[in-house]
Amino acid sequence: MPILVGIVTLIFLLLHLAPGDAATAYFNPNVSPEIIDRMRENLGLDRPIHEQYFRWLRAFFTGDFGYSFGQHRPVSAVLADALPNTLVLSGVSLVLIFVVGCAVGAVQAVRQYSKLDNVLTFTSLFVYSMPGFWLGLMLILAFSSPALPDALRLPISGVTSVGYEFMGPLGKLLDRARHLVLPSIALGIASAAGVARYMRGSMLEVIGQDYIRTARAKGLPERRVILKHALRNALVPIVSLLGLYLPLLFGGSVVIEVVFSWPGMGRALYNAILGRDYPVVMAASFFFGVLVLAANLVADMLYAAVDPRIRRA
Amino acid sequence: MTGSRRSVRREAWRRFLRHRQAVLGLLLTVLLALTALMAPLVAPHDPDEQTDIVATRYQPPSVEHPMGTDRFGRDVFSRVVYGARISLMIGFLAVAIAISIGTAVGAIAGFLGGWLDTTLMRGVDLLLSFPRLVLLITLVALFEPSIALVTLVLGLTGWMGTSRIVRGQVLTVREMEYVTAARVLGFGQARILVRHILPNVLTPVIIAATLGIGNTILAEAALSFLGLGVQPPTASWGNMVASGRDTMLDAWWITTFPGLAIVLTVMSFNLVGDGLRDALDPRHVA
Numbered sequence: 001m002p003i004l005v006g007i008v009t010l011i012f013l014l015l016h017l018a019p020g021d022a023a024t025a026y027f028n029p030n031v032s033p034e035i036i037d038r039m040r041e042n043l044g045l046d047r048p049i050h051e052q053y054f055r056w057l058r059a060f061f062t063g064d065f066g067y068s069f070g071q072h073r074p075v076s077a078v079l080a081d082a083l084p085n086t087l088v089l090s091g092v093s094l095v096l097i098f099v100v101g102c103a104v105g106a107v108q109a110v111r112q113y114s115k116l117d118n119v120l121t122f123t124s125l126f127v128y129s130m131p132g133f134w135l136g137l138m139l140i141l142a143f144s145s146p147a148l149p150d151a152l153r154l155p156i157s158g159v160t161s162v163g164y165e166f167m168g169p170l171g172k173l174l175d176r177a178r179h180l181v182l183p184s185i186a187l188g189i190a191s192a193a194g195v196a197r198y199m200r201g202s203m204l205e206v207i208g209q210d211y212i213r214t215a216r217a218k219g220l221p222e223r224r225v226i227l228k229h230a231l232r233n234a235l236v237p238i239v240s241l242l243g244l245y246l247p248l249l250f251g252g253s254v255v256i257e258v259v260f261s262w263p264g265m266g267r268a269l270y271n272a273i274l275g276r277d278y279p280v281v282m283a284a285s286f287f288f289g290v291l292v293l294a295a296n297l298v299a300d301m302l303y304a305a306v307d308p309r310i311r312r313a
Numbered sequence: 314m315t316g317s318r319r320s321v322r323r324e325a326w327r328r329f330l331r332h333r334q335a336v337l338g339l340l341l342t343v344l345l346a347l348t349a350l351m352a353p354l355v356a357p358h359d360p361d362e363q364t365d366i367v368a369t370r371y372q373p374p375s376v377e378h379p380m381g382t383d384r385f386g387r388d389v390f391s392r393v394v395y396g397a398r399i400s401l402m403i404g405f406l407a408v409a410i411a412i413s414i415g416t417a418v419g420a421i422a423g424f425l426g427g428w429l430d431t432t433l434m435r436g437v438d439l440l441l442s443f444p445r446l447v448l449l450i451t452l453v454a455l456f457e458p459s460i461a462l463v464t465l466v467l468g469l470t471g472w473m474g475t476s477r478i479v480r481g482q483v484l485t486v487r488e489m490e491y492v493t494a495a496r497v498l499g500f501g502q503a504r505i506l507v508r509h510i511l512p513n514v515l516t517p518v519i520i521a522a523t524l525g526i527g528n529t530i531l532a533e534a535a536l537s538f539l540g541l542g543v544q545p546p547t548a549s550w551g552n553m554v555a556s557g558r559d560t561m562l563d564a565w566w567i568t569t570f571p572g573l574a575i576v577l578t579v580m581s582f583n584l585v586g587d588g589l590r591d592a593l594d595p596r597h598v599a
Binding site: 006007125126128129130131132133137138141144145247248249250251252254255258269270273274281285288289292293 | 435439440441442443444445446447448450451454527531534535538539540541551554558561562565568569572575576577579580583584
């Protein structure tokens, strides 16, 4: 909770660091200076700074985020439209990151130093060093190419297709799913490579442990040894990666949403910045901070659930 | 650490050289740095040169233009080479800023402890709870984008990890015998901190710095791509990728090659960083 206050304070400070204030956004040659001053008074911008700060705090906590200049509607409406889209995209990416990452890492560990391991290590490094926006653009290029067979085509922008309203419920679901494929890959694969590297190391460490040797000595089939014992224990430290990768995920979503025209918070933030729509900028930044906090909380709970030693602490 | 300083360093260097990938990374990094430094010699054309635009624009890769030309007829390869200059310069400077701030904060917090430590680390946690790109975008948006601003905000948003590392190291080293000895001998706090503790916490910082350069280059590329970083006509890999976006289907080379340059550069820094970590940190499992 105190961190929330900290976030709001930080944003408030940033806003007042900028040259000009909210009223200057209304400034254009047709508006006389007296009207600007009146507007300043209305918005309370001529009050002393600490008074502004408390009004700001109170406004934020009652859900009043101000009015968007660019879109001519309350900021809360703008965010209410954008937030679910970002959550869906981030959620799918997150699943991708951890499922693919853990699978690849585990396979690499079991086949350590094999050709597959080396190829995967190199690929991981390559992917990990890629800018997400470039990968997104390359995917768009590949999937827009006239040489691609029609069956493999995937949508390259937006959340839904043109005929969405006329599809049946299953059709709608499938359409949404198809639109999610490319953006979530572009968003998640670099982090998946990071998880794979970590998982490989964790799995190798676990396999070297005595209890694995015991299980093998007991005569358990190798598959059971790996899947039931090694994998489960190797997964534990991976949960701590969640806290690390979540800010990266949300940050990456800004760029990916712009590239794929995905109507989420990242794109809203970007458009707001280009349009000098400061209320949206501040509210969106605030929500990004809140999202990361919430996600960290969930990650902490998951960590406690997965590792019984933590629970006792 | 037993043995003289020289033999420890040589051992670490030998371990580094044993990894072929790390050596490859080092070679690539040196090659990139040389290219960036000697850009005027390496680039076949002037990166800003525009002749007859209609005749020279959107040319596919050829012998004369190995990476094709962009929408103004400028040679993409030359722009990529000059872009290396910009990206590497920003990367190094920003990381230098970040390391300086991070080391200072971490050292003070770890060494002095108490409420200062708690306050500083809470501040670090707060800043870390924002996605770096969101912070970057918000900061740049408040002022006019420029190379100096970009470098500054990259440094200002990248020091938090270093501060944690340094603080951890300082906490460990602080209790060691040679520090106690220095204290007993009557050395002042500041002198102990700078001359005894800091040299021993540098190893993880160096590793973090190397890996940090890669991340910084990626962040700068994202900013420039969004139009909030290096401004055209100055060539930055990020804004080059953005400029090719509209004509990507017909002139794929404008978008593809600068991106590849980014990947190769970041990869080489990551290889070096990994190699350093394997060589300098004996506990690391490969």
